[in-house]
Amino acid sequence: MAVTIINVAEKAGVSPSTVSRVISNDSRISQKTSRKVRKVMEELGYHPNLMAKSLVTRTTHNIGIVLPRPAEELFQNQFFSEIIRGIVTKAASSGYDILMTTSTNEIEEWKAVERLVQGRNVDGIILLASQREDPNISFLREKKFPFVLVGRSEDYSDITSVDNDNIAAAQAITRHLIELGHRRIGFVSGPFELTVSKDRLDGYSKALLDGGIPFRCDYVFEGAFTPDSAMQVTEQILKLEERPTAIIAIDDVVAFGIIRSLWNNGLRVPEDCSVVGFNNTSLAEMCLPQISSVDIGMYQMGQSTVQALIQRIKGDGFEQARIIIPHQLIWRRSVTSPDSEA
Known part of the structure; x- marks a missing residue:
């Protein structure tokens, strides 16, 4: 015989309506009562009929x-x-x-x-x-x-x-690179239609302006959020007559692809080119060298x-x-x- 809400209520010493409120995570039910009811539900093997419940409450959870x-x-x-x-x-x-x-x-x-x-x-x-x-x-x-x-x-x-605040984050990264002495700083973006790409590019541009460094269109590249795309973009960067001494990547996985391509072409990171990413994923710590990044929580x-x-x-x-x-x-x-x- 199937366990019902009444069986749970009787064993927990509460009313059926209280059990129903516990199932619905009603804030009016104390944590003590909620724990007691849920313990009884587990002991009896009771599982609420969520479909029936949703028809009544018009919620699905x-x-x-x-x-x-x-x-x-x-x-x-x-x-x-x-x-x-x-x-x-x-x-x-x-x-x-x-x-x-x-x-x-x-x-x-x-x-x-x-x-x-x-x-x-x-x-x-x-x-x-x-x-x-x-x-x-x-x-x-x-x-x-x-x-x-x-x-x-x-x-x-x-x-x-x-x-x-992606504008402020990209601005802070770029400013730090400028303080280290970099004047030729590239930016590898995601698809330009994405708001996150626009905001981080804006922050990069603002920092260059504040640092008295001209914005160069040939230092900004659009790509996808994949290592393969980043490697293809890096090949374009390496064809520049005057290559960047530092590159900001829209994402750690993009930074990884950039570093891999630089190494494949005989360039050292960071001695020949510094690389910074975003998101501070575990990839940033596993990569060699470990990638500087923005932890965005x-x-x-x-x-x-x-x-x-x-x-x-x-x-x-x-x-x-x-x-x-x-x-x-x-x-x-x-x-x-x-x-x-x-």
């Missing part, structure tokens, strides 16, 4: 994650795995499950978001990337559906987003994103539009002064 395109880049980049780790951990501790969706083009992505919303498959959505004139943001705003963006939207300053970003989304789902009066996670510059052996020994 599911959170949707829209993964960025293309998927092959996603699984090569530790930035996304660490963000997702933070999201999953916080969601699980808050009683939510995760649904992920990815696609190969913008139309497929928009249709996937539409299915999640129209089918009421999730209570809220996390967008893991932002671009200009993003149709997903426009659609979710129109439907008044709870969502949080990881990154910054150029078009909608009022939406809830979790991000770093990826795990914390994931957790903060879920916390903000749940507050929007529950309508807890959450009004903060942009949540900024502090960054930290981590300097390692991939950077030195130009024409000096490491």
